[in-house]
Amino acid sequence: MRISKSRFCPMMIKRKRQYSAGSSNLTAWFNKYVDKADVSCWNSIIADLARSGNSVEALRAFWSMRKLSLRPNRSSFPCAIKSCSALLDLHSGKQAHQQALVFGFESDLFVSSALIDMYSRCGLLRDAWTLFDEIPHRNVVSWTSIITGCVQNDHTRQALLLFKHLLLIQQIDYEDVSLDPVVLVSVLSACSRVSSNRLTQCVHGLVMTRGFDGDLGVGNTLMGAYSKCGQLRLSRKVFDGMAQRDLVSWNSMIAIYAQSGLSNEALQVFYGMVKEGGFLYNAVTLSAVLLACAHAGALLVGQCIHDQVVKMGLEENVIVSTSIIDMYCKCGRVDMARKAFDSTREKNVKTWTAMVAGYGMHGRAKEALEVFYKMISHGIKPNYITFVSLLNACSHAGLLEEGWYWFNTMNHEFGVEPGIEHYGCMVDLLGRAGDLNKAYDLIKGMAMRPDSVVWGSFLGACRIHKNVKLAEISARKLFELDPSNCGYYILLSNIYADAGRWEDVERMRVLMKNRGLVKPPGFSVVELKGMVHLFLVGDREHPQHKKIYEYLETLIIKLQEVGYAPDVTSVLHDVDEEEKEMTLRVHSEKLAVAFGIMNSVPGTTIQIIKNLRVCADCHTVIKLISKVVNRQIVIRDSKRFHHFRDGLCSCGDFW
């Protein structure tokens, strides 16, 4: 096929629409006719690659064009520079800056704004300032760029000052509505970070008077600003009220829900996006959806998304592949996560950390350490979270020596100073290993004020090792730090009960009642044939409940034949009056397990997600069930995974 030069660009635009999802085909097509392309064609492909998030390719195209000795014009630069800032590639950014100087476009308003943006995103706010100062006639875009630059670099005050200055030089006050809404919104995001309520309201009022119909960016920014303030409903309101939405609008809404743990809402928005059509989701959408699947433990949906990722050729995207690894780990399939991990060519700190954390939450600390060593040997520098994950892995498996070693080494060998989370892991590790005094000394020697997580792990350790004195110390701190969390009251009450101090048990019950605290009901979720079944403690709502209880009865009899005796400690010690009926009632995970076995093919794995931690009795029962019915049972509790198989649990009864 021969294409004349004049027809080339319209053809390309048509192609663009077809390949909006992934641009590898587009570049292949472009490459075929590359010798016919003029500067505007190149600009067009650079802009398209940059817009579709393929910054690496966009930059490559820019430099290819330069190699061909085509003379770039003023529109060649902004997209190339934008790609540098998307990649945080300062080196290329400086090269592009140099090129812009060579061709005399450095004071072009679009080019200089892009450069300001690039420098401030790369953390060089000073260079951004120099550029800004040198612009002879600044427009609203220049101002916006520097203000957002300040916001991104956490110079919020400066951003607000600039905004006020801008208002002054425009000789308008807060009531004037002629100011560009983009500036208003960028300041709104700045305000949302410092929670400067008055100004937030003021700007919000202006945006509202001005209206943002037809201005997608303003609506999208507002959604983000509201979610940062924790105002999810307002984000949704903006989203619902938008006259038109683009890919970013949908992605923002999905991401906001997914990050807030509202997985169902995130998935609903995603389904809406697919259904309403016209929107081809991209890598950003899928990584947000994968996060929702990870939170919800929705393995089946997660697998479908994984298939989509493969179909769209997005496996090489680091963020997407990291999300896939995380999703498989949190949905109970570490080995599948490992498979995805091994087949990922590009890995960053987060990818490695996700795998370390994944092994950790499944109690496979040795493999977590192995991945960690491999990471170091690949020259990847572990970060703060890597060490939280590593220490967490050690604490789940009771690897005291390794944990202690890395806790002491992380600072001088990798320059990561132990933070409160690392202390939390160590207190957990030492405490559970029985060295309560050493754990207490560690807390007392902390550089920062211990938080409820630290005291909470210590209290948990006191329960295991039945130390009433230290338990009281930590409980006192916890009642100050987190008075509305009833878990701590129950824990302390159980410790008193273990020691036979029934008066104190009663005192705890009264205390909880006076403070109006109610224990949240435990529930378990099991996914079968694409349907999600939820069970509450002593559930009688499920249509099959009669059959489930009958089946559970027969199971328990079988278990008693192999030596099971109910562990009533977790029943007797519960402070809640109603909980005393627990002998008659049944914990949700037992119901879910029974239901799962009844309704699935023999030999298949049963997977359950629980909101609280598994109690000792359920742990014993499920271990035995796994042996009696010859099934693998996987439970994700609020902290970690338990893999029950052949009468044993992966946690080695250490949890």
Next chain:
DNA sequence: TTAGGGTTAG
């Protein structure tokens, strides 16, 4: 053409 969307822990 400025602004706005995604990954790792607890």
